Amino acid sequence: MTTLEIILVTLVAAICGMGSVLDERQTHRPLVACTLIGLVLGDLQSGVIVGGMLEMLALGWMNVGAAMAPDAALASVIAAILVIKGNQDKATAIAVAIPVAAAGQVLTIFVRTLTIFLQHKADDYAEQANFRGIEICHFAGLSLQALRVAIPTFFVALVAGTDTVTAALNAIPEVVTRGLQIAGGFIVVVGYAMVINMMRAGALMPFFFMGFVIASFSNYNLVGLGFLGACLALIYIQLNPQFNKAAGQVGSVKRELADDELEGL
Amino acid sequence: MSEKKQLTARDIRSTYWRSTFLLGSFNFERMQSMGFCVSMIPAIKRLYSNKEDQAAALKRHLEFFNTQPWIGSAIMGVTAAMEQERANGADIDDAAISGVKVGLMGPLAGVGDPIFWGTLRPVLAALGAGLAISGSLLGPLLFFIGINIFRALTRWYGFKYGYAKGTEIVSEMGGGRLQKVTQGASILGLFVMGSLVSKWTSINIPLELSRYKNAMGEEVVTTVQSVLDQLLPGLMALLLTFVCMWLLRKKVNAMYIIFALFGVGILGYWLGILA
Numbered sequence: 001m002t003t004l005e006i007i008l009v010t011l012v013a014a015i016c017g018m019g020s021v022l023d024e025r026q027t028h029r030p031l032v033a034c035t036l037i038g039l040v041l042g043d044l045q046s047g048v049i050v051g052g053m054l055e056m057l058a059l060g061w062m063n064v065g066a067a068m069a070p071d072a073a074l075a076s077v078i079a080a081i082l083v084i085k086g087n088q089d090k091a092t093a094i095a096v097a098i099p100v101a102a103a104g105q106v107l108t109i110f111v112r113t114l115t116i117f118l119q120h121k122a123d124d125y126a127e128q129a130n131f132r133g134i135e136i137c138h139f140a141g142l143s144l145q146a147l148r149v150a151i152p153t154f155f156v157a158l159v160a161g162t163d164t165v166t167a168a169l170n171a172i173p174e175v176v177t178r179g180l181q182i183a184g185g186f187i188v189v190v191g192y193a194m195v196i197n198m199m200r201a202g203a204l205m206p207f208f209f210m211g212f213v214i215a216s217f218s219n220y221n222l223v224g225l226g227f228l229g230a231c232l233a234l235i236y237i238q239l240n241p242q243f244n245k246a247a248g249q250v251g252s253v254k255r256e257l258a259d260d261e262l263e264g265l
Numbered sequence: 266m267s268e269k270k271q272l273t274a275r276d277i278r279s280t281y282w283r284s285t286f287l288l289g290s291f292n293f294e295r296m297q298s299m300g301f302c303v304s305m306i307p308a309i310k311r312l313y314s315n316k317e318d319q320a321a322a323l324k325r326h327l328e329f330f331n332t333q334p335w336i337g338s339a340i341m342g343v344t345a346a347m348e349q350e351r352a353n354g355a356d357i358d359d360a361a362i363s364g365v366k367v368g369l370m371g372p373l374a375g376v377g378d379p380i381f382w383g384t385l386r387p388v389l390a391a392l393g394a395g396l397a398i399s400g401s402l403l404g405p406l407l408f409f410i411g412i413n414i415f416r417a418l419t420r421w422y423g424f425k426y427g428y429a430k431g432t433e434i435v436s437e438m439g440g441g442r443l444q445k446v447t448q449g450a451s452i453l454g455l456f457v458m459g460s461l462v463s464k465w466t467s468i469n470i471p472l473e474l475s476r477y478k479n480a481m482g483e484e485v486v487t488t489v490q491s492v493l494d495q496l497l498p499g500l501m502a503l504l505l506t507f508v509c510m511w512l513l514r515k516k517v518n519a520m521y522i523i524f525a526l527f528g529v530g531i532l533g534y535w536l537g538i539l540a
Contacts, residue, residue: 021288021289031405049399052393118299128320138299185469189505196458207456213459
């Protein structure tokens with residue numbers, strides 16, 4: 001890799017690292033991160049495809065409450081570099097991305113612990129009504145998160161073009177690489193399971209099965225299925241008695257009257 | 266008596282911009298507290314002029330805070346409204362402001378997480394990834410632009426709404442409206458997830474069950490997969506999804522499950538069960 005490429009890749013990594021903690025503009029998602037790496041390395045097409053493949057895998061990786069997602073940012077950036085500059089095939093790069101995501105998660109935990117010191121520094125500044133001080137503490141935390149992805153990426157970028165990484169990856173036996181590719185075909189269900197669990201809606205599960213069966217026996221694409229799902233949601237809400245309390249009350253009043261009449265007789 | 270203190274349009278823009286960095290200093294002790302405090306700084310500067318009041322307000326907003334980040338803007342709006350009333354002489358104590366923050370962050374995260382992380386992002390990402398796998402730049406663009414429009418609108422109008430409604434928003438939670446939105450989003454999300462399980466999971470079990478020549482002299486091979494496909498295509502994917510859901514509910518770390526599935530893939534290929 002040229003010096004310029006290394007600098008650009010490290011910069012993209014920093015942006016993705018910030019995106020990863022902020023969960024704001026979604027620059028840490030594989031779709032965006034891999035595309036950006038593709039852009040700066042001059043192979044947009046490969047970046048987009050790796051991004052798409054990895055995004056499917058990472059669909060359920062999310063920060064909910066205090067829980068932490070595997071690190072999509074570092075995984076995406078490194079997978080894209082390996083494909084574009086390391087000449088690895090895409091499925092192998094995706095398989096490599098998983099342990100990287102786990103390692104990235106450990107780094108995140110480390111930085112989030114480190115930031116506690118900044119939190120206490122901010123307390124001191126609050127005592128003095130020092131606005132600037134608190135802002136600096138806050139953005140220092142953000143910078144640490146940027147470095148968290150940028151530094152590992154920098155080192156990978158240094159060696160990715162050379163034989164080191166490639167040789168190491170080629171040394172993996174076929175049964176492992178092929179097995180990883182096969183697993184890649186169904187590992188996405190972990191992501192689906194996370195999303196479904198989060199909605200934790202037992203009563204609504206029939207809609208899940210409807211989606212499954214309709215998709216299994218039809219050729220509708222996702223846009224069609226999305227419309228169908230939206231229509232079902234609207235119909236359900238319109239008909240759900242829970243949301244028609246006013247009508248329900250009228251019904252109960254009538255029944256009371258009927259009871260009285262019976263007693264009167 | 267001086268004029269009533271209130272936020273200017275510039276303060277609101279500044280709060281919006283700062284709020285997009287809410288999670289920057291996320292830490293295990295107080296999570297989003299620094300981000301919340303930094304977002305409240307324009308309001309604190311506008312509303313309180315003496316050092317003591319400012320310091321007290323800063324300390325108030327360095328307390329533990331954690332919610333779905335985008336919808337957090339609505340809480341900032343409510344908080345700003347309460348701070349404003351307080352600065353204008355209303356009898357609102359620290360506990361009231363903290364109480365509203367804490368009272369809102371849980372329920373709003375409960376609404377925001379399934380809508381944004383559970384539905385909007387997976388649906389947009391799945392659409393985008395589908396396009397991206399075929400090499401189309403449209404995929405990433407659709408995802409990035411789409412999700413950021415929703416994000417920006419949620420933040421901007423969330424703050425405006427919270428600020429305008431002030432404490433009223435708390436009682437609004439009781440009304441069925443938020444519940445309707447949450448439930449509708451869950452239905453759409455579950456429906457799309459169901460179709461994804463079927464469409465985008467590939468499991469192939471080519472293990473042979475029988476092989477014979479039929480009357481026409483053609484060889485007929487029956488594999489586990491062909492039997493399963495006759496029953497219900499995608500059945501294995503469905504079962505696997507439920508196993509994962511169960512494991513996750515048992516608090517098994519997702520990374521372990523992913524590694525275990527990789528193990529299944531390698532072992533299955535080695536034994537010739539999976540292809």
